[in-house]
Amino acid sequence: MDRIDTMRAFVTVVNEGTFTRAAERLDTSPQLVSKYVAQLETHLGVRLLNRTTRRLHLTEAGTRYHQRAQQILADIDDMEDQLGDLQTQARGTLRISAPVSFAIRHMAPLLSQFQQAHPAVGIDLQLNDRKVDIVEEGFDIALRIGHLKSSSLIARRIAPIRLVLCASPEYLARHGTPRHPDDLRDHRYLRYSYMDPEASPALYRGFQGGQRSGRDELVSNNGDVLVAAAEAGAGIALQPTFISGAAIRAGQLQVLLPDYEPEPMSLYAVYAHRQLLASKVRYFIDFMDGFFGDPPYWDDF
Template sequence: MDRIETMRAFVTVVNAGSFTRAADRLEMSPQLVSKYVSQLEQHLGVRLLNRTTRKIHMTEAGVSYHQRAQQVLNDIDDMESQVGDLQSQAQGLLRISAPVSFAIRHMAPFLSEFQKAHPGVGIDLQLNDRKVDVVEEGFDIVLRIGHLKSSSLIAKRIAPVRLVMCASPAYLKQHGTPQRPEDLSGHRYLRYSYMELDARQPVHRWLQSNSQNNNSNMISNNGDVLVEAAIAGAGIVLQPTFISGSAIKEGKLQVILPEYEPEPMGLYAVYAHRQLLASKVRSFIDFIQDFYGDPPYWD
């Protein structure tokens, strides 16, 4: 029994969520993956997974073993990368999670240039605006936007992210252009459901109050939808300039209350804390660090 292979099979099953998806990632049959996991359980003398026809669930022992096994495999991969001095020849599959609108609008050119510079690196890009777990979900890199809190993860700031409040000229002509945050009362707000509000900022205080007291608002978990609705005259929207910037430049949206613009957020590359960083991750961080600029090109 190859303990590393059985360990890798178990970790991949947990990260992928099923034996079938794990088999695809490992390029082997589901039956062989299942055999490896069973051999590992027999060797350890404990059940790691409870299997049903639809789902797998880790036992308490499985949770503990998964965390340690993931780190062991990471360390092995990092060691091999360091020994092989693959900094200039990064290789392997890089699993990335990124926000939906940002990735659709701004990541394709970056990824294309990155793979030209590092042809040995494959890309598995998953788009999701929720806060994913870097380690538990098996990602190498997670791009996040916001004000990040301290954690055991490493976060590299890539670019500032400005939030601007805007509406279509037609909407403002009909409903009036607010000059102060208090003037926002009575306006329709197009709310992003993942928006983190800071009560210390006047505009955010109004948004918090408006969200609780106004049932006529529009809510969506996608910023592009809200910006398009604002262009159509549906109300006022607070969105990053990487989404709204082009519409503002074209005159489809008009910025309001610029003097009350919230404190900029940041675009961060987040990855697990490791003493030895895999060359594919290091190459990605180095490449994206200066790609978008400060200020970024969309501003």
């Protein structure tokens, strides 16, 4: 029994969710993957997975083993990446988690150019606006937008993220242009459901000051929907310029109350702290640094 092969099979099954997908990832058969996991459980003398017809469930021992085994395999990959040609050439699959709207609008050119420079690196990009656990879920890097809080993870600031209040010229022609946050009480708020009120307290209080009680708001957890609604004249949106910038530049949206603009956030590349960082991760983070410009190109309006 090769302990590294069995360990890698188990970790891949957990990360992929099924033996079939794990076999595809490892370029082998589901039967061999199942055999490896069974050999590992026999060797350890504990059950790591409970299998049902619909899904796999980690046991308590399996959860602990997965965490340690994933780190051990990463350390082995890191060690090999430091030897010979692997020190200077990134290779392997890079698993990235990124926010939905940002990735759709801005990640494709970055990934394309990175793979042209590093053709031995494959990309597995997963889009999700929730805060993923990069260690538990097997990601190499997570891109996050916000104000960085203390964490056991390492973060590199990639670009500033500017929030602007905006509405269409047609909407403003019908309902008037607010000159002060207090004026917002008379307007429809296209509200992003994940927005922290503390990110823009003056604007938030302005919208809350009205008598509407949110009954005619449009609320969504996707900024693209809200920007499109603002372009259509549905109301006023507070959105990052990486979504709204193109419409502002084209004259489809107009920036409001610039003197009350919230403090900028940042785009960060977040990764687990490791003594030896895999070449594929190190090269990608360095490649991202400065790629979008400072100020970023989406603020050119």
